[in-house]
Amino acid sequence: MTDEHEALAPIELTEAALEALLFVAEKPLSRREIGSLAGTDRAMVDARLGDLQMSLATRGIRLVIDGDRVELATAPEGGALVARYVGADAVRLSPASLETLAIVAYRQPVTKSAVERIRGVDSDYTIRTLLHRRYLVELGRSEAAGRPFLYGTGFDFLERFGLTSLDELPPLDADVAARLAEEGGEPIHVPISSADEVTG
């Protein structure tokens, strides 16, 4: 897709044009896609996305950011009203799924064995369930022995939990948060499908 756009004449990527593009797009767009469509570089895309995010901060539509990909969605404050209109229910997850989801959300990218070390119990079924519901996505493979899959959260997680980005995750226990900051994430080795899906 990008190749055919690269040949097109550049279009000025204004904040309004970017907003219009994301409004029409019915799926998340990667920054690379936006850059290819407008014929501009990554820095310009990042700058305009930042502008748009600021402008929409108090509006009913927000910019949702998941690593490299972005989309427009309703603001968390409007969720209850929109949910009533579309007939959506609240998230219903088991305690095991919530624990697992929290571990992945705060530590991503993370392997299944890391999740199991924290939970103290086999988590294969729970992870598969969350993958099936698209709350979790495979980000790549770890460099550790056996090259296990690395998991992270996907767009569906942000949407269903009312988060416009991972920065809005509720704060963890202060001691644990400090420990996480020291540890850092697990390194990504090989992406699964495309570079767009690999986020640090």
Place this chain on the structure above:
Amino acid sequence: MPVGGSPGVPVMATEVRFGEGRQAENRTQVQVGEFDGPLALLLALIEARQMDVLTVPLGALADAYLDALGRLEADRLGNVSSFVAVASQLILIKSRAMLPRQTDPTDPTALADEGTDPEAELRARLLLYRAYRDGGLRLAEEAERRMGLFRREPGAARAAAMAGARPTDLRTLDPSLLARALDRLAAIAPPAEMPPEVIARTITIAERAELIRAALIDAPMVVLQDLLQGVRDRVVIAITFLAMLELMKRREIVVEQAVPWGPIVARATTPDERALAGVAPEVDAAPIDETLESFA
């Protein structure tokens, strides 16, 4: 009664009842079936006593934990090893707490042989687990409060679904149109390729006789087996043999076979031999009669 977790965070995993046991560690009864893992169970025991994870002596919970473990349902045995591992850790912690320990403040390596402190290790795991458990619960609370974010769904498909699969208002077509169109298409289509023609092969006595004659021009004698070397077709072999017999009948050749199944050797007759046999000295140039009557 439900167990309270961290301040402001409800715990939905378990039910704990307080019994009448004499010792504090025996008074708590926990329904294990609700628990997904050993740390969840241990944490529930601590929180049921409203004790602080940071300071509670974990060894004192060993009996209560084992009691709960004993009531594990059979269908949860897949995870039982993880429960037992924590149980063994608790027993170790309890036994270490009961034994007198030699501590020498002047020697920082006095406890080196005992390795890492299992109580500190388990407590750290509990704290980490609790942080994520509570983090998950807060996520669920937020999700329930905000009801999520909504994006525009693929519009075309949804619009089509809402409109329903309704026929258009245009005039309906006559089905015979389709039949006529197919007929025209059949006429345009190139004719099917004909199967390859099969031509019957004809082998005549005259042909094979000519072959024998030609061989006898270059050589004084011909062995039939040599002449037919490499021939696999039994019809060709038989016709060649018949041609040889026909040439014998016309006294053109003489055939000899010394032993049964031996070489059949043919040679051309001389004019004298033909004269002696009562035929014209010259070779009969008339075509060979291939009708069955001639063999009678």
